[in-house]
Amino acid sequence: MIESENITSDKIWELLESVNDPEVPVLSVVDLGIIRDVKTNNDEIEITITPTYSGCPAMDAIRMNIRMALLQEGYKKINIMTTLSPAWTTDWMSNTGKEKLKAFGIAPPTAKQQVCHTELFHGGEAIQCPRCNSYNTRLISQFGSTACKALYACHDCREPFDYFKCH
Amino acid sequence: MNELINYTLHLADNSLILGHRNSEWTGHGPVLEQDIAISNIALDLIGQARNFYQYAALLINQSTNQPATEDTLAYLRDANEFKNCLLVELTNGDWAKTILRQLFFSAYQYFLYQQLQNSKDEAIAAIAEKSLKEVTYHLRWSSEWVIRLGDGTDESHARMMKAVDELWVYKDEMFEAAGYELTAASEGYGVDVTLLKNDWTKKIKAVFDEAMIPFPADEKTGVRWFGKEGKHSEHLGYILAELQFLQRAYPNSDW
Numbered sequence: 001m002i003e004s005e006n007i008t009s010d011k012i013w014e015l016l017e018s019v020n021d022p023e024v025p026v027l028s029v030v031d032l033g034i035i036r037d038v039k040t041n042n043d044e045i046e047i048t049i050t051p052t053y054s055g056c057p058a059m060d061a062i063r064m065n066i067r068m069a070l071l072q073e074g075y076k077k078i079n080i081m082t083t084l085s086p087a088w089t090t091d092w093m094s095n096t097g098k099e100k101l102k103a104f105g106i107a108p109p110t111a112k113q114q115v116c117h118t119e120l121f122h123g124g125e126a127i128q129c130p131r132c133n134s135y136n137t138r139l140i141s142q143f144g145s146t147a148c149k150a151l152y153a154c155h156d157c158r159e160p161f162d163y164f165k166c167h
Numbered sequence: 168m169n170e171l172i173n174y175t176l177h178l179a180d181n182s183l184i185l186g187h188r189n190s191e192w193t194g195h196g197p198v199l200e201q202d203i204a205i206s207n208i209a210l211d212l213i214g215q216a217r218n219f220y221q222y223a224a225l226l227i228n229q230s231t232n233q234p235a236t237e238d239t240l241a242y243l244r245d246a247n248e249f250k251n252c253l254l255v256e257l258t259n260g261d262w263a264k265t266i267l268r269q270l271f272f273s274a275y276q277y278f279l280y281q282q283l284q285n286s287k288d289e290a291i292a293a294i295a296e297k298s299l300k301e302v303t304y305h306l307r308w309s310s311e312w313v314i315r316l317g318d319g320t321d322e323s324h325a326r327m328m329k330a331v332d333e334l335w336v337y338k339d340e341m342f343e344a345a346g347y348e349l350t351a352a353s354e355g356y357g358v359d360v361t362l363l364k365n366d367w368t369k370k371i372k373a374v375f376d377e378a379m380i381p382f383p384a385d386e387k388t389g390v391r392w393f394g395k396e397g398k399h400s401e402h403l404g405y406i407l408a409e410l411q412f413l414q415r416a417y418p419n420s421d422w
Binding site for chain 1: 204
């Protein structure tokens with residue numbers, strides 16, 4: 001059991017760095033930007049998270065993983081809340097997170113104002129291939145293996161890849 | 168309070184039923200990438216429905232002593248209690264009909280959620296703000312596909328024309344306010360749907376122009392639908408039979 005005076009939100013944030021997203025396991029929930037707030041009050045911990053997409057099926061698993069990680073370290077009174085507003089954006093993803101994504105073979109989201117628009121058949125979007133760094137790539141589909149990704153292909157190295165789409 | 172609950176359920180039902188329809192394509196899409204796309208859209212819609220159902224359940228639990236959860240609302244109400252418009256419950260038909268229906272509905276949701284973000288009700292505003300980002304992708308995707316098919320081969324064009332024929336009479340229901348929508352608009356937590364029609368028509372016309380689809384003369388068809396007030400086509404019953412089977416056969420089952 002952890003003494004209540006030793007519980008600080010900094011320590012909780014640090015612990016949360018070890019909880020990974022179940023669908024993109026190289027990213028921690030902190031990298032992803034879905035932890036919106038951590039509050040501590042004596043031995044009580046309140047964590048506020050926000051979903052990436054409304055239908056993200058990983059949210060329940062994420063909630064459970066956070067709880068498990070804290071329980072393992074001896075924290076008992078854990079309250080996990082969900083908030084929808086302000087809505088999650090890829091701009092909240094950490095730079096470390098973006099680097100980890102690229103190393104994992106997923107193109108990280110570009111800055112939101114650059115590519116998030118409603119124009120049809122958007123031509124100007126330059127997404128860099130995470131393998132060969134070429135910008136000579138093309139969109140295959142706006143929707144990929146999870147809600148947060150789009151499918152691309154590289155004209156130079158000929159490999160298909162996932163793009164963590166801006167949101 | 169009752170009208171707020173009805174309004175929230177209406178928003179939830181529209182998303183759930185179309186999400187369910189789209190999910191019928193999973194494993195049956197014309198190509199793998201588009202199978203994944205329509206399944207993702209189904210997931211977004213069902214996620215939005217969950218958010219609205221959770222809020223409706225909260226309101227119901229505050230105001231009555233008949234406890235509700237998102238699951239009881241989705242799985243244990245009968246067809247005449249569902250408040251979705253008929254457009255979303257129609258059968259999928261071919262790919263042309265499915266994506267044209269998606270375009271009609273996504274364009275509607277896009278303009279609706281834009282305004283609902285300013286709802287006086289914080290929970291509804293938050294769900295709208297969140298959902299709008301997803302709907303933006305749905306709208307772009309369905310617009311592009313309608314253009315591809317409309318301006319594609321003779322066969323794809325003919326199928327798109329047939330889809331327009333089939334769906335056109337169902338669009339108006341989205342812009343004819345049910346009683347709870349009138350209350351919602353006048354109390355500031357909802358949107359006057361009659362005012363969305365102009366923007367919607369402009370958007371659809373722009374897509375149709377690109378798609379080489381003549382824009383139908385928007386005359387009164389003389390048909391009115393009352394799905395939003397619980398009067399549904401035969402199709403909803405079949406959807407619910409599949410959607411609700413498990414909870415009705417094995418009450419309170421969980422996974």
